[in-house]
Amino acid sequence: MADRFLVVKVGGSLLKSGFPPTLLKDLKSAALNHRLTLVHGGAALVTETAQKMGKEQKFIVSPDGMKSRYTDRETMEVYTMVMAGKINKQVVAFLQSGGVNAIGLSGADGQLLRASRKKKLIILDERGRKVAIEGGYTGKIEEVNPQPLRCLMDLGYMPVVAPIAVDDEFQLLNVDSDRAAAYIAKALKADCLILCTDVEGLILNGALVKRLKLEEARENLPKIGHGMRKKIYAAVEALEGGVREVVVTKGALETPLTSALNHEAGTLIVPQ
16 A cells, blocks of 8 residues: 555536535545545636625636636635635545545645746637736646655545645645646656546547547547546646556546546546
């Protein structure tokens, strides 16, 4: 077990109606044989909370088709409150209710996730033209400090990480949760990264893709829709960084993690 690291990312879509009980049971089971770190999303709840507070959210699309939230200062405050506060602590409490000794933290804690603030963003406007806008508080992950995670896991805790990073000026930045999970998996030299979502896996031409090689994943990126594209892109980054395999799977299955580790569900992506 000492060298078997597993990183699991749970998407916000799975958390809307509460943490899936079957996933909780399977997390506990997987933690018996792996040192497990959980990363969570929650973008939809950030949007909902911001709108309730009268702060409309703006979403932008990059030239390569990636859709993301535009994070100005006020949005970053709401993002931090919801991600590192409400969602993180609800997940921790639920895990503890099932006997998992979890500790919640964000990427800012212990400088776990160091990022650079994007000064400018190139996006597509309503007519599909490339334009440059201020970067806001969106970050590009540059470095991961895995030591806090290793220490917590050595003591028998399961770290639960909210996707917030800190830059050289100690400003909090919004980072993509799938890519945060990928970078953490790389830093831990994880055996596997499992990206849990609300669909079976990667669907191409109406059918589930059960297995992809790294090069095939790269080639298929332009054909994949916004939400899944981020996950496949994160999978590519993880594999390029030395992670052995990535599985994109449905988190509400009876045994989502066990099935993914046994290659019985989801889309398996491997280096070769």
